[in-house]
Amino acid sequence: MKIVGYETFSVAPRWQFLRIDTDEGVSGWGEPIVEGRAEAVQGAVAAMMEYLVGTDPLRIEEHWQTLAKGGFYRGGPVLxxxxxxIDQALWDIKGRYHDVPVHELLGGPVRDxxxxxxxxxxxxxxxxxxxxQAKVANGFTAIKMNVSEALPPVPGAADLRAxxxxxxxxxSALGDGVDIALDFHGRLSTAATRQLLPLLEPLLPFFVEEPVLPEFSRDLRRVVESTGIPIATGERLFSRWDFRDVLPTGIAIAQPDISHAGGISEVRRIAAMxxxxxxxxxxxxxxxPITLxxxxxxxxxxxxxLIQEQSLGIGYGGAGQLLDYLVDPQVFAFVDGHIERPTGPGxxxxxxxxxxxxxxxxxxxxxxxxFRHTDGSFAEW
Structure with a gap:
């Protein structure tokens, strides 16, 4: 079997899909995207596919190593x-070729x-x-929220109390039966994060996500040691090497993105680390839907x-929602805050x-x- 072609599709609301085709009629889908930089990723896909067309799609690890390292310049969000x-699409092809779900090729399921x-x-x-409350009424048992919009570098008492x-x-409204996760989105400085976290501890957050920007990951140990709240990070880390220095800091939860951190092949290595x-x-x-x-x-x-994020109810929207691009939306049926193990191939x-x-x-x-601060200067989104 050989790869014979591919197409990319830029679709609402802010996603990009990839289909890779083979000479045996088996095709696979992936989702290569950096939000806000779709065109740059599309160009990188085109460059990488120059190497892949004509090769055996089942040799996934060989292709991953070559594409990740063979261009001399490595890593970063776009590459x-x-x-x-590409990696997602190759795993999809392999699963369909062998008529099994990808998780069976990764050693089999460990949960139902x-x-x-x-x-x-x-x-x-x-x-x-x-x-x-509406989300909980629909069966969700865990909620995530942004703790604030734009913040000054050193938030005052009013900001902290808000x-x-x-x-x-x-x-107070949901009780202790619903887990509440908080996304800081890198909007607070390290010092401000350390000031805020102890104030939140009595409310027992499930976790606090991205308490500092990724360029300040070296400060995560200070953040972890300032609180008993589980600390999560990783959406803007793109390889096992990025996570290598973060994992020993004491974080509780790693959050690699399978469409940013090298696909299934790399994220499974990050999970093992x-x-x-x-x-x-x-x-x-x-x-x-392909990323999910x-x-x-x-x-x-x-x-x-631990738990899986998904984009239904995420807040950006308009045309193009999670289920709009699926033949059978029931594959993502959420029941009691869970999703059943998929059984289809790929x-x-x-x-x-x-x-x-x-x-x-x-x-x-x-x-x-x-975002802008009240004085007009740039603020972290």
Whole structure:
């Protein structure tokens, strides 16, 4: 079997899909994307596919090593995300060729259901609580929320109390039976994070995500040692080498993104590294159905998996939602905050190619928002 061609599709709301075709009629799908930089990743995919066309798609590890290291310049979000989408598509082809789910090729399942979470949003505490209660009524047992919008480098007392108030309102409304995770999104400085975390401890957050920017990962040990709240990070780390220096800091949860950190091949290695440090894995996934499908295949074969993010209810939207590009949306049926183990071959989904092509006829031009402080200077989104 040989790879004979490929196509990329830029689709709403901010995703990009890849289909790789073979001479035996078996095709695989991946999702190579950096949000806001889809065109750059598309170019990197095209360069990598020059090598892949004409090769055997089943030799996944050989291709991964060559594509990751053979260009001399390595890593970073664009190259790693292009490789990630290609890697997903190759695993999809291999699973379909052997007529088994990818998790069977990774050693077989270690669980029957995977826990998932959704997001809660609201401009004020009342709206936040209403949204979260609606999500819980739909069966979710874990909610994640942004702790704040743009923040000054050193938040004042009013900012700190407002953030604590948001979490307190949610905990009061939902009780202790729902887990509440907090996303700092790298918006606070290390010092501000250390000041805020002890104030949040009585509210028992499930975890705090990205408490500092990835360039300050060296400071994570100071953050971890300042609190008993589990610390999570990793959505902007792109390889096992990026995680190598983070895992010993004492973080509780690693959050690699299977569409950014080199795909299934690399994230399974990151998960194995994390297990050696008693660190759980909760793959980052604010993206489309192919990323979620690939993440789930890994989740079901990963002993230290904790919980899975997914984009239904995430808050960005309009046209193009998680289920719109699937032939059978029931494959992502969430029951009691969990999803059953997929049994279909490859990634376990069938992409609705007609819907994808229709959406790609009007490709998106999504860009990350730019936040500003009250003085007009740049603020972290």
């Amino acid at each position: 790693s995300s292009a490789l990630a989408g 259901r995977a826990r998932i979470y959704t997001w809660a949003h609201g401009a004020d505490n009342a709206a936040l609580v209403d949204d979260a 953030m604590v108030s948001r979490v307190a309102a949610l905990r 994390a297990e050696a440090y008693d660190v759980a894995v909760a793959p980052h996934c604010p993206l489309g 499908a690939a993440s789930l295949q890994l989740d079901f074969a990963t002993p230290n998996f 990634l376990g989904i069938d992409v609705d190619e007609n819907a994808v092509r229709a959406a790609a006829a009007g490709p998106h031009r999504w860009r990350s928002p730019v």
